[in-house]
Amino acid sequence: MARLTPIDTAYFKGERADDFAVIGSAVPRSDARAHVTGRTVFFEDMTLPEMTHVKIHRSTRHHALINRVDVSGALGVPGVLRVITHQDVPNNWYTVLRLIGVGPDDEPVLAEDRVLYRGEPIVAVVAETEDAAREGAARVTVDYTDLPAVLDVEEALADGAPIIKQAGTNHFVYEGHHCRRIRFGDVERGFAEADRIIEGRYSSSPIEHAPTEPTGCIVVPQGDGRLRIHTNTQAAFFTLDNTALILGVPPTSLRVVGGTVGGGFGGKVDVIVEPLACIAAMLTGRPAKYVYSRAEEMQVSSPRAAERISIKDGVMDDGRIVARKITLYVDAGAYSRHSPYGTTKAAAHMPGPYTIPNVHVDAYCVYTNRTPSSAMRGFGVTIGDFALESHMDRIARELNMDPLRLRLKNAYRDGDMKAHRKIASGTALVEVIQSAAGLVGHDLPPEYRAMSSTERSEG
Amino acid sequence: MALRHGRGYAAVNYPTGMNLGGDPSQALVHATTMGGFVVTLSSVDLGQGLRTVIAQCAAETLGIPIENIIVDTADTDTGPHCMGTFASRGTHRVGNAVIMAAREAREVMLQVAADELEVDAEDLETDGTGFVRLKGSSEMKIHISDVALAAHFRQGRTISGRGIFLKEPSSPVPETGEMDPDSCQAHACTVAEVAVDDETGVIEVLRLYNTYEIGRALNPALATQQVEGGAWMGLSHALFESTEPYYPHSREHGPVDFTEYLMPGPADIPAQTSLFLERPADNGPFGAKGIGEMTANAPIPAIANAVYDAVGVRLTSMPFTPEKVLRGLDELRAGRAG
Numbered sequence: 091m092a093r094l095t096p097i098d099t100a101y102f103k104g105e106r107a108d109d110f111a112v113i114g115s116a117v118p119r120s121d122a123r124a125h126v127t128g129r130t131v132f133f134e135d136m137t138l139p140e141m142t143h144v145k146i147h148r149s150t151r152h153h154a155l156i157n158r159v160d161v162s163g164a165l166g167v168p169g170v171l172r173v174i175t176h177q178d179v180p181n182n183w184y185t186v187l188r189l190i191g192v193g194p195d196d197e198p199v200l201a202e203d204r205v206l207y208r209g210e211p212i213v214a215v216v217a218e219t220e221d222a223a224r225e226g227a228a229r230v231t232v233d234y235t236d237l238p239a240v241l242d243v244e245e246a247l248a249d250g251a252p253i254i255k256q257a258g259t260n261h262f263v264y265e266g267h268h269c270r271r272i273r274f275g276d277v278e279r280g281f282a283e284a285d286r287i288i289e290g291r292y293s294s295s296p297i298e299h300a301p302t303e304p305t306g307c308i309v310v311p312q313g314d315g316r317l318r319i320h321t322n323t324q325a326a327f328f329t330l331d332n333t334a335l336i337l338g339v340p341p342t343s344l345r346v347v348g349g350t351v352g353g354g355f356g357g358k359v360d361v362i363v364e365p366l367a368c369i370a371a372m373l374t375g376r377p378a379k380y381v382y383s384r385a386e387e388m389q390v391s392s393p394r395a396a397e398r399i400s401i402k403d404g405v406m407d408d409g410r411i412v413a414r415k416i417t418l419y420v421d422a423g424a425y426s427r428h429s430p431y432g433t434t435k436a437a438a439h440m441p442g443p444y445t446i447p448n449v450h451v452d453a454y455c456v457y458t459n460r461t462p463s464s465a466m467r468g469f470g471v472t473i474g475d476f477a478l479e480s481h482m483d484r485i486a487r488e489l490n491m492d493p494l495r496l497r498l499k500n501a502y503r504d505g506d507m508k509a510h511r512k513i514a515s516g517t518a519l520v521e522v523i524q525s526a527a528g529l530v531g532h533d534l535p536p537e538y539r540a541m542s543s544t545e546r547s548e549g
Numbered sequence: 550m551a552l553r554h555g556r557g558y559a560a561v562n563y564p565t566g567m568n569l570g571g572d573p574s575q576a577l578v579h580a581t582t583m584g585g586f587v588v589t590l591s592s593v594d595l596g597q598g599l600r601t602v603i604a605q606c607a608a609e610t611l612g613i614p615i616e617n618i619i620v621d622t623a624d625t626d627t628g629p630h631c632m633g634t635f636a637s638r639g640t641h642r643v644g645n646a647v648i649m650a651a652r653e654a655r656e657v658m659l660q661v662a663a664d665e666l667e668v669d670a671e672d673l674e675t676d677g678t679g680f681v682r683l684k685g686s687s688e689m690k691i692h693i694s695d696v697a698l699a700a701h702f703r704q705g706r707t708i709s710g711r712g713i714f715l716k717e718p719s720s721p722v723p724e725t726g727e728m729d730p731d732s733c734q735a736h737a738c739t740v741a742e743v744a745v746d747d748e749t750g751v752i753e754v755l756r757l758y759n760t761y762e763i764g765r766a767l768n769p770a771l772a773t774q775q776v777e778g779g780a781w782m783g784l785s786h787a788l789f790e791s792t793e794p795y796y797p798h799s800r801e802h803g804p805v806d807f808t809e810y811l812m813p814g815p816a817d818i819p820a821q822t823s824l825f826l827e828r829p830a831d832n833g834p835f836g837a838k839g840i841g842e843m844t845a846n847a848p849i850p851a852i853a854n855a856v857y858d859a860v861g862v863r864l865t866s867m868p869f870t871p872e873k874v875l876r877g878l879d880e881l882r883a884g885r886a887g
Contacts, residue, residue, distance in 0.1 A: 095773040095823040097766060102828040106765075106836075111677040113609045113835045116770035119598045120620070152800070190571060190718075208800065242797045265723035272726035294867040295796030297786060298810060325633025326591045326623045349623030351634075354595040355782075359635055385805035393792050421797075434721065435568035438730035443562040451726065460800070461792075465635060467782065468842045471563060472849070476867060479559035479850030483857060493558045493854070501560075511727040516838075518736040518762035518828045523560050525760035525824055526738035530556070543828075 101521045121350070132352055133320040134381060136308055142171060144370050144380035145223035147213040147230035148390065149205035152239035152459040153254060156203050156212070156232060163229030164215050169222030172373050173230070174214040176200040179369060180338035185426050186361055189331055194257060197425035197462070199336060199365055205234075206254060206424035207459050209390040216370040216378065243398060243419040243456040254424070255457050262422070262430040262455035270437040272451035274509040277404075280413025280448030284404030288485050291400045292477035296393035296421075299466055303352025305391055306381025307363050309371040316343050317368050322351045324358040332361040337368055344368070356465035360392055360427055392464030395429060396421040397436075399477040404448070409491050409499045413448040414441040418474070420455050423462035428469070430455045435470030438510050442478040443519045444500040449509035494523055495538055503543050517543040550748035554755075555859025559851040560738040563843030564731030565830070567636040571718025574642035575629035578607060578650040580708035584679075584697035586611060586654065587619045591628035592643045597841060598771040599639050605767055606644045606834055610651035611658070612675025613693055629711075637839025640767065641732060644834030645714035653710025661700045661708060662691050716832075733830035735838040736762040739780075739847035742819075743855040747878055750871030752856055754784055754819040757848060762826040764838030769825070772840065776823050779844020784819070785812045786845065787852045791868055 094116055099106065124130040147164075161173040176182045176198060183195040201212045213230045217223035238252045245251055246260040253260060264270045281287060307321035323329040326346040334341040351358060363380045370378035382391060397420055404413035418436055422429035437453035468475075486493040501519040508514055520543045527534050566572060577589040588607050594600050600620040608615040621628065631643065655675075662681040663670035666689055674684050682690035700706045719729035740758040745751070757780050766772040789811045794802050804810035829836020853864045862877030 093773055093777075094769045095761075095766075095776060095825050097769065097825040097827060098760075099827070101762075101826045105829055106827055107829070110835065111609055111612070112605045112615050113767050114765070115605070115768065117601055117605055117615060117768055119771065120601045120604065121594065121598075125596075241800070264721075267723055270721070270726065271724065273724065274726075290865065292865045295791040295793050297790045298792050298804075300790075300807075300810065300812065323633075324593050324595060324635055325631075326593065326625050326628070327630050328633050330625050344625075346625040347623065349593055351593055351595045354593075354634065356635055359633060384807070388792055388805055388810055389803050396793070396796055431568060435564075435730065437726055438568060438721075438728060439564070443560065443734075443736070467779075468563075468846050469636070470568070471842070472786070472846050473867070475559070475561045475846040476849045476853065479561065479847070480853050480863070480865065482559075483557065483850070483854040484863065487857070497558075497560050502562075509726070510721075510730065511725065512729050514734075516733050516764075516828060516830050517562075518826060519560055519562060519738075521826055521828075522736045522738040522760045522762050525826060526558070526560075526740050526758060529758040529760065529822060529824060530740045532740070 098525060130350060132303060132350060133308055133322055134306060136320060138310060138377040141377040141379055142216050142218060142370060142374055143220040143223040144367055144378055145215050145227040146211045147227040149201065149208055149210040149212060151205055151234050151236055152208050153237045154205050154234035155237060156201060156205060157235060158233040159213060160231045161213060163231060164226035167222055167226040167229060169218040170215055170226040171218065172216040174216065174366065174369055176202045179336065181336050184332065184336050186332055187428060187431060192430060196257065207461055209461055214366050216374060239459040241458055241460060243421050243458060246456050246458050254459060260457045262426065269452045269454040270434045272437050272440060272449055272509050275448030277413045277415050277448040277450035281404040284412050285407045286405055287402060288405055288488055289402045290481045290484055292480060293398045294396050294473045296396050296463060298388050298393055299355040299357030301353030301355060301357055304382040304384060304387045305358055305363055307367050308377060308379045309367040310377045311371050311375055316345060317371055319344060319346045319364055321346060321348050321364055322358055323348050324351065324354045329361050329364050333364045333368060336365040355467045356469060357391055359465045390461060392427055392462050394466035395463035397473040399474065401477060401481045403485060405485055407489065409489055409496045411444060411446050411500050414446045415450040416440050418453040421460060421463060422455050422457050423460040424457060425462040427462050427464035429463055432465065432470040436474050439471045439474050441509055443502050445502045445506040494527055494532060494534065497523055498538050498541055503546050519543065552744045552746055553859045554744050555855040557741045557851045557854025557858055559847040559854065561843065561847045562734040562736050563637065564734055565641050565839035566638045566716055566732040567632065568730050569719045569728060570716035572632040572638060572642065573713055573715040574631040574646045576643065576646040576650040576712040577629055578654040578710045580697045580700065582697060582701050584617060584693035585619055586613065586617055587621055588647055589621045589628050590643060591623050591625055591631040592639060593623050593634040595634055597775065599634065602640055602767050602771060603643055603647050606647045607651045610648050611655050612677055614679055637841045640837050641833055641839045642714045644837060646712040648712065648834055650710040650712030654708055657706060657708045658696055661704055661706055662696045664704060665691055665696065665699050732832050733764065733838045735764065735840050735843050737843055737847045739851040741848060741851035741855040743852060743859055745856055745859040745874060747860055750874035752788055752869060752874065754852055756820045759823040760826060761823065761840065762828055763840045764830045764833045765827050765836035766825050767835060767837050772825065775840055776844045777821055780821055780848050781813065781818060783845040783848030784852065786867060787849045788869055789813060
């Protein structure tokens with residue numbers, strides 16, 4: 091018997107149709123039995139004759155010039171078939187969102203003359219066995235000249251900071267601006283009119299997706315010269331198109347097969363393993379497997395970005411927030427991946443589900459010498475919500491006001507203009523707050539219980 | 550020294566679909582010779598149950614039993630384009646594409662049936678058990694197996710349909726940030742109850758209460774799985790997880806396995822009480838909004854606010870480790886002493 095969360099149909103009564111046959115039913119998951127009996131086939135369940143293994147030699151430095159790479163030690167390991175350097179990658183520079191026009195290409199598949207983070211891939215080793223590939227990768231030697239590293243977002247933006255990016259700034263440039271901006275109303279006038287100013291600063295550190303199944307793929311050369319890529323990507327065509335661009339081959343020469351993934355949470359959106367496994371397969375003519383170890387998954391795969399968020403609010407004594415200014419820093423790490431996109435999403439989410447007449451947001455996508463961050467569940471929003479809702483609690487405490495009444499008073503409703511100038515519709519913040527209050531017996535006065543998202547009445 | 554209890558609140562909204570749109574998903578639907586209906590996608594099931602909810606959308610639209618639906622996911626040789634499974638977009642984008650494709654296939658199915666029954670297609674309906682029947686008649690009916698056989702072997706027609714959902718891309722105005730980032734917004738409010746040990750700094754989340762407004766629960770069991778799993782992840786972010794425990798000061802101490810990268814085990818999971826509200830989205834499949842990502846968010850500030858309620862420490866940096874709680878308590882005591 092499935093555990094079901096009850097649906098409270100008293101809310102939005104007139105808006106719900108109820109004449110469905112299978113929609114709204116707890117149809118059992120089609121894959122549940124196979125998952126719990128271990129019969130689901132994941133990419134790694136394939137065994138192929140003559141399969142080779144790919145392992146990576148990674149940077150041990152945060153930021154350094156590469157003077158010399160010596161692969162002779164790797165080639166001396168029994169079972170090692172090939173080493174792959176940047177010279178073997180046809181189009182070594184890429185960025186995953188170029189398909190929808192986001193640039194510039196700012197990341198090498200394999201490092202050329204410089205590394206920008208500890209763990210950056212420099213050489214890939216292809217071998218008969220996983221152990222031989224690992225041993226080969228360990229025996230590559232790199233001669234570095236260390237460069238000053240920038241490991242903090244605000245230091246990276248400070249005057250005189252070492253510039254680590256070839257584009258010339260340590261931040262992504264949004265149409266000529268330092269950051270993604272939201273400008274709505276007049277925030278300084280709002281502060282001037284407010285009864286009090288309440289400020290806070292919130293931060294997070296990087297988080298791992300921790301999927302049960304690590305990121306990986308197996309590439310199988312076909313008789314007709316095409317490559318069949320078995321992968322746990324979250325986005326099959328994203329992988330296909332980006333891999334074809336990196337390899338410089340027609341997309342018709344690749345086939346991506348996937349569909350069943352042991353957890354993603356955004357961690358399998360970057361196109362990292364497939365291009366190198368394809369090159370390994372092309373160089374050897376044999377199937378090639380490249381899968382992250384658990385340690386790589388935790389230390390090298392893109393984490394959720396660390397963020398630092400400052401909020402300054404102008405608040406009236408009755409609880410109305412009349413101005414909100416937010417400065418938000420996303421630590422993109424060394425390369426863009428999806429972070430410029432996530433930063434725009436963060437800006438669009440501000441100032442939260444509240445109608446505030448004066449809003450000013452500066453959202454910075456900042457480059458540092460850290461592991462590149464990228465998409466994760468709640469991308470651009472999760473840390474923002476932590477900051478926004480902690481701040482709402484801070485305001486309620488300072489005003490000595492019930493925290494739910496404060497939220498209801500400021501909640502956005504249908505027809506309100508959001509700070510990014512889209513008219514709100516289909517809102518339901520008021521109702522989820524009323525409902526949650528009911529779940530815990532939190533008393534709300536009648537005028538707050540009577541509020542609705544579909545019409546504005548003053549609380 | 551004591552266990553001190555507190556309650557905290559948080560309310561959030563969450564956008565459905567890739568930020569700024571421009572993220573299409575396509576679907577193809579076709580009937581096999583005897584009336585199986587194959588939904589062909591290039592979409593990925595991450596464990597959230599996409600295949601199941603898509604089968605429901607196809608069965609509902611075609612008006613046939615769900616057992617007749619086969620969902621084929623993620624093969625770029627055979628499937629049409631899908632942007633990918635992320636951004637709380639799977640059910641919304643793929644669901645809409647499947648509905649569109651299934652409508653087109655249903656139209657052909659009814660035409661084929663009409664020719665077999667020698668009636669007008671507009672007078673036919675599906676009954677959900679596998680028959681196409683004349684409205685108001687119990688006699689005039691034909692099973693979808695016979696419809697499919699007739700299409701393939703007598704009438705020479707394909708029962709098939711094509712679908713795509715695309716929210717047109719929006720470009721932000723650089724000066725003001727004016728943009729259209731989402732398709733719809735889902736909503737949540739969480740109440741967290743915690744016990745904080747003021748000697749060890751350990752936070753225990755005792756109960757989480759959640760109300761989620763999700764447009765429409767296409768499958769309440771899968772939606773329950775999302776909200777309970779999401780709340781677990783939020784709690785995990787709040788109290789446990791970090792790949793860089795001393796960020797930004799040191800890159801050392803990074804965990805490399807699950808003995809070092811801690812997440813809540815069974816004993817750490819609080820009792821959860823949840824409730825759904827449904828405000829159908831105009832552009833959602835049967836009104837559904839994307840809820841996959843939202844469910845992890847509200848628990849984090851709710852827990853932080855509950856800790857403040859319990860011990861007066863404002864936690865401003867994730868994760869909320871015992872060390873941070875104890876440092877906060879030390880500062881409070883120092884402030885009082887001063």
